[in-house]
Amino acid sequence: MHRSSLLLLNCVLVMSLTQGSTSFNSRTDFDNLCQNIWNSAGSNLKIGQEIVLYSGRKAKPLITLTKQGKAKVQTDVFVKFQALLDNYEADENLHEKPSVTKQREEDAFIDAIIKTNRGPMQIVFDYLRKKGKVSMKCIDQFKPVLKEMWFEKYSKRGRGLKSSGFEHTFVGELGYSRGSNTKITKGFHNWFQFLTERTLGRLTYHPPLISKDVSVEPALVRARFQWRGKRKPPGSSFFVGTSPDFEMALYTACFFEGTNCSCKLNGKQLSFKTIKFYNKRNILTAYPTV
Numbered sequence: 001m002h003r004s005s006l007l008l009l010n011c012v013l014v015m016s017l018t019q020g021s022t023s024f025n026s027r028t029d030f031d032n033l034c035q036n037i038w039n040s041a042g043s044n045l046k047i048g049q050e051i052v053l054y055s056g057r058k059a060k061p062l063i064t065l066t067k068q069g070k071a072k073v074q075t076d077v078f079v080k081f082q083a084l085l086d087n088y089e090a091d092e093n094l095h096e097k098p099s100v101t102k103q104r105e106e107d108a109f110i111d112a113i114i115k116t117n118r119g120p121m122q123i124v125f126d127y128l129r130k131k132g133k134v135s136m137k138c139i140d141q142f143k144p145v146l147k148e149m150w151f152e153k154y155s156k157r158g159r160g161l162k163s164s165g166f167e168h169t170f171v172g173e174l175g176y177s178r179g180s181n182t183k184i185t186k187g188f189h190n191w192f193q194f195l196t197e198r199t200l201g202r203l204t205y206h207p208p209l210i211s212k213d214v215s216v217e218p219a220l221v222r223a224r225f226q227w228r229g230k231r232k233p234p235g236s237s238f239f240v241g242t243s244p245d246f247e248m249a250l251y252t253a254c255f256f257e258g259t260n261c262s263c264k265l266n267g268k269q270l271s272f273k274t275i276k277f278y279n280k281r282n283i284l285t286a287y288p289t290v
Helices: 003-018 030-040 067-072 076-082 100-114 120-130 139-151 165-171 191-199 244-257
Strands: 051-053 063-065 161-163 173-176 183-186 203-213 219-227 236-240 260-265 268-276 283-289
Touching: 030 120, 030 244, 030 260, 063 191, 076 100, 076 191, 076 244, 100 120, 100 139, 100 244, 120 139, 120 244, 139 165, 139 244, 165 173, 165 244, 165 283, 183 219, 191 203, 191 219, 191 236, 236 283, 244 260, 244 268, 244 283
Parallel strands: none
Antiparallel strands: 051 063, 173 183, 203 219, 219 236, 260 268, 268 283
């Protein structure tokens, strides 16, 4: 059978399995969408039980995983996410070598975040279809859009195709600030990458936190640090303990909703941004605001 026919058949099967499983009326506004994304993300780590956040002034690690937390980050979505973190040149001015392996890892990660029935990205996709923001019949047809939004390379200031939304947001880049000869850390809005790089000795955290909102999950902080010897001014904001599929779904929803997004999640007001690149097809960066 032709690949397109298989895709269509799969779409029909998926639609028949998911239609009616969740009422669209529960996701007609952005507040309910955010809550449903959170509720469906089974790999979020519980603050205090699976992940410990230090918010004092002493030179201690900001993030520590418990035994249960270490087990949680071995789930499929975290494993597929971690495989992507070493695929990039840290310096935004260096060309990155494309490879079949890197492409496969990107595709495997996208598959991981869409394969869960009634998972975060499925909920976002259904919301976007209901709102008329996408025309695809099923989430498998949405995969090329996610690949373009997050992983397609774009050129900053005419310097070649060297950056992507995923790299800037979740991995981080080193580059010069505008009008300055000082190299700094850019992007880097992910707690798991923060923990990974600190464990590898490439990141130094400078306490205390600039700001925090940790009383109700999802926890989010704004922290000062140096990555590969370059500081991140004026600090970086990121969620703590959230799963990659939660963050990808939330930021993807905001991409279609508008640059500045907010919703009520677990009873607290949550604000976050997904900033588009100039061509409006790619994500430049995404992060929560504290």
